[in-house]
Amino acid sequence: MSRKQRRLSLIVFVGIVLASATGLVLVALQDSIVFFNSPSDILARPPAPDQRLRLGGLVVEGSIERLPGEIVRFTVSDGANTRQVSYVGVLPDLFREGQGVITEGRLQPDGTFKADTVLAKHDETYMPREVAEALKRQGVWQGDKSKPLPVSPGKPGS
Amino acid sequence: MIAEIGHFALVLALAVGILQSALPLWGVRRTDHTLMRLAPALAGVMFVVMGIAFACLLTVHALSDFSTQNVFRNSHSTMPLVFRLSAAWGNHEGSMVLWTFTLALFAALLSAFSNRLPVDLKAATLAVQGLIATTFLLFILLTSNPFLRLDPAPAEGRELNPVLQDIGLALHPPLLYVGYVGFSLAYSFAVAALVTGRIDAGWARAVRPWVLIAWIFLTLGIALGSYWAYYELGWGGWWFWDPVENASLMPWLAGTALFHSIIVMEKRNAMRVWTLLLAILAFSLSLMGTFLVRSGILTSVHAFAVDPARGIVILVILSLFIGGALALYAWRAGELGPGGLFSPLSREAALLLNNLLLATATATVFVGTLYPLALEAFSDDKISVGPPYFNLTFGALMVPLALCMPFGPMLAWKRGDLLAAAERLLAAAGLALVAAAIGAWLTQGGPLLALAGFALGTFVIAGAVSDIILRARLLTSSPRTALSRLAGLPRQAFGTLLGHAGIGVFLIGVVSASTFESETIRTLRVGETMSVGAYELRLVASGPRSGANYQDVVAGFDVRRDGISLGHVESAKRVYLASRVPTTETGQLRIGFGQLYVALGEVGKDGKVGVRAYWKPNILLIWFGLVMAAAGGVCSLSDRRLRIGAPAVARRAVAPTVTAQ
Numbered sequence: 001m002s003r004k005q006r007r008l009s010l011i012v013f014v015g016i017v018l019a020s021a022t023g024l025v026l027v028a029l030q031d032s033i034v035f036f037n038s039p040s041d042i043l044a045r046p047p048a049p050d051q052r053l054r055l056g057g058l059v060v061e062g063s064i065e066r067l068p069g070e071i072v073r074f075t076v077s078d079g080a081n082t083r084q085v086s087y088v089g090v091l092p093d094l095f096r097e098g099q100g101v102i103t104e105g106r107l108q109p110d111g112t113f114k115a116d117t118v119l120a121k122h123d124e125t126y127m128p129r130e131v132a133e134a135l136k137r138q139g140v141w142q143g144d145k146s147k148p149l150p151v152s153p154g155k156p157g158s
Numbered sequence: 159m160i161a162e163i164g165h166f167a168l169v170l171a172l173a174v175g176i177l178q179s180a181l182p183l184w185g186v187r188r189t190d191h192t193l194m195r196l197a198p199a200l201a202g203v204m205f206v207v208m209g210i211a212f213a214c215l216l217t218v219h220a221l222s223d224f225s226t227q228n229v230f231r232n233s234h235s236t237m238p239l240v241f242r243l244s245a246a247w248g249n250h251e252g253s254m255v256l257w258t259f260t261l262a263l264f265a266a267l268l269s270a271f272s273n274r275l276p277v278d279l280k281a282a283t284l285a286v287q288g289l290i291a292t293t294f295l296l297f298i299l300l301t302s303n304p305f306l307r308l309d310p311a312p313a314e315g316r317e318l319n320p321v322l323q324d325i326g327l328a329l330h331p332p333l334l335y336v337g338y339v340g341f342s343l344a345y346s347f348a349v350a351a352l353v354t355g356r357i358d359a360g361w362a363r364a365v366r367p368w369v370l371i372a373w374i375f376l377t378l379g380i381a382l383g384s385y386w387a388y389y390e391l392g393w394g395g396w397w398f399w400d401p402v403e404n405a406s407l408m409p410w411l412a413g414t415a416l417f418h419s420i421i422v423m424e425k426r427n428a429m430r431v432w433t434l435l436l437a438i439l440a441f442s443l444s445l446m447g448t449f450l451v452r453s454g455i456l457t458s459v460h461a462f463a464v465d466p467a468r469g470i471v472i473l474v475i476l477s478l479f480i481g482g483a484l485a486l487y488a489w490r491a492g493e494l495g496p497g498g499l500f501s502p503l504s505r506e507a508a509l510l511l512n513n514l515l516l517a518t519a520t521a522t523v524f525v526g527t528l529y530p531l532a533l534e535a536f537s538d539d540k541i542s543v544g545p546p547y548f549n550l551t552f553g554a555l556m557v558p559l560a561l562c563m564p565f566g567p568m569l570a571w572k573r574g575d576l577l578a579a580a581e582r583l584l585a586a587a588g589l590a591l592v593a594a595a596i597g598a599w600l601t602q603g604g605p606l607l608a609l610a611g612f613a614l615g616t617f618v619i620a621g622a623v624s625d626i627i628l629r630a631r632l633l634t635s636s637p638r639t640a641l642s643r644l645a646g647l648p649r650q651a652f653g654t655l656l657g658h659a660g661i662g663v664f665l666i667g668v669v670s671a672s673t674f675e676s677e678t679i680r681t682l683r684v685g686e687t688m689s690v691g692a693y694e695l696r697l698v699a700s701g702p703r704s705g706a707n708y709q710d711v712v713a714g715f716d717v718r719r720d721g722i723s724l725g726h727v728e729s730a731k732r733v734y735l736a737s738r739v740p741t742t743e744t745g746q747l748r749i750g751f752g753q754l755y756v757a758l759g760e761v762g763k764d765g766k767v768g769v770r771a772y773w774k775p776n777i778l779l780i781w782f783g784l785v786m787a788a789a790g791g792v793c794s795l796s797d798r799r800l801r802i803g804a805p806a807v808a809r810r811a812v813a814p815t816v817t818a819q
Contacts, residue, residue, distance in 0.1 A: 003499065006499070006502070009502065010502075010510075014514060017514055017515070017518060018518060021518045021521070021522060021551070021554075021555065024522070024550060024551045024554055025522055025525055025526075025551050027550070028546070028547040028550040028551050029525075029526075029529065029543070029547060031546065031547075032543065032544060032546035032547040032550070033529075033530075033541045033542070033543050033544075033547070034541060034542050034543075034544060035539060035540065035541050036540035036541065036542065054542060070679050070680075070681065070768075088679075089679055089770070090679060090757065090758075090759030090760070090768055090770045091759065091760070092392075093392070093731075093739075093740040093741055093742055094739075094740065
């Protein structure tokens, strides 16, 4: 083979690999991306049944219920609307009432949200970006209140 | 006082950096040897000055000097010394100083250890290093100075993020940074080659050790980060396809491709233009990794700086370095001329395939990581691209790569014989089938995909081993000659063996841990038992325990299988006293290469403990395989050819004498 032919066959081969990779990427992006929704988003644009999605907001105070079989139920709110979430398993360390949370799962026919993943990040002042924006849109965002700096001469015994 | 010395050292380093980037380049332009010889000296001075700055940063952290804002924000006097030190780089400002210090270290090492390099190539390379250092120092001094003071000084600091208070994460950033920054030398060499027109086998030989060093550290850094995520985050996963993880994976993939293509360039003087591009891309992706993690664009544990202004400055730096190098490449690469010829079935072609697959894999990870950001920038939709995307695209590319991996070393340079290579791999293929059969028997007919995974992993390992056996003709000659032949093989051959076999071991670990793990979630009282997989866990005790700066609730379990006691495992819920942040301290009991993994959930007031337990078969093989691969890198690095007798780079005209056709 001459240099030209070699180059041509190389280009064809590289083209085939790249084209199939591009095809794979497109198929995968179609099937496996997950949209973030606030409870109001779900009401405004109901998702297709069986579509995976992320639901985020604040965990409503006093809404956490523990049922037998390690089931946890709680309500997520964006200030305007709420949605009940059920989850089986151990909750993350920073999951608590009044804090921001992102859950991932599917909407059930009865209108509740069944989550298989609950994310609450490892920082107490941390508010998931998506949740903060959803709250801003509902006009209930409190602003970037930073906590007073815990400067103290040290607590006794600590 | 110490903080001021550090601050002054940074300013001084900036001045040195400007000299280091300007003078040698001017010397190259005027072919002035005096100016060019200044480069190593200036790189040495830069290293000393940056060393002082970094030492000052460590000192203020070690002494808990809370009048320094950086210490106040990230440290607490009750933290043990090792975490007071690691707090120095566990934040944005400090990590930038570590980054620049590592950059200066690599430049100094290059000046000290490559006397054989042509003086203009060396000068230009060090000048580019100086340019990078100057930019980063400007960035530090203008937007992220770690030596700023607080007045009045607080009496106590806020704490280092508790999840970072762990020996794994104390060491993870330095390892990763040595990896990232190591690729800066490849980049500087590439730019210098484009400037001076010196690009040949000698160049490849000079760059290769640095790429290998960077790759070894990056591999270890990623492995450590993954192991940390596994035991500290409490979810039992070892890779989440989190953007921050992807940010370190991309330079690793590009770096892996790079040190393979450099072999071709060194041996056969082919793939030169492509290798230059890879060198530029590997460092560009490292810069992007730094940018993604530090800018706060991706909100996660790693984003210490939630400060978009900084992000924009880093974006400018990024486009300058990536865009500048690519523009230079577009301008000059065409003048480099054609490289060596090779047949489509040859070692070169196999390495080309390796590069093609690795580069494509890098691109798919790139798309998956940045697509959500791009979509959010141009529309209102917020999406996340999760593991299914990466498993499908990245996985699909890794399978052919692993399949072809054993063939590469079996093919001859220039013109290989695929049939002969396949014949030599028959034994390995047989072993792979046996492994799949054993897997099927052990797991009582497990999923077909998992069995194929076992077979593939075994094929990669056995293929790597057969290469050594055949090269030393171990089976066909007397033990003595076989052994002496084995000892006579270049170290690089053993590097390939360890590297490739490590990937095979890693594969087997991934397949077993992800397919055959079992998980149980229960609420237990003391004395109650739960079973996970074939194992039985009995909660024997639970109660509080205090540590240096935290308070634990510890639960202890006895582990049994078929009534036989296997040991004891403890897991805890931890609350850090200064920040009141809770963390999960998981417990693991090693059984063979597998681990019994226990994380605690809620600890109720009634003495009930929520327990999440996993049996993860062969999970340790994942990190063991990566460490093996890194050891392969070390082995290759110690090859004699890389250390001595490296011929000087021949001067080559930019306009090639050989024209195409």
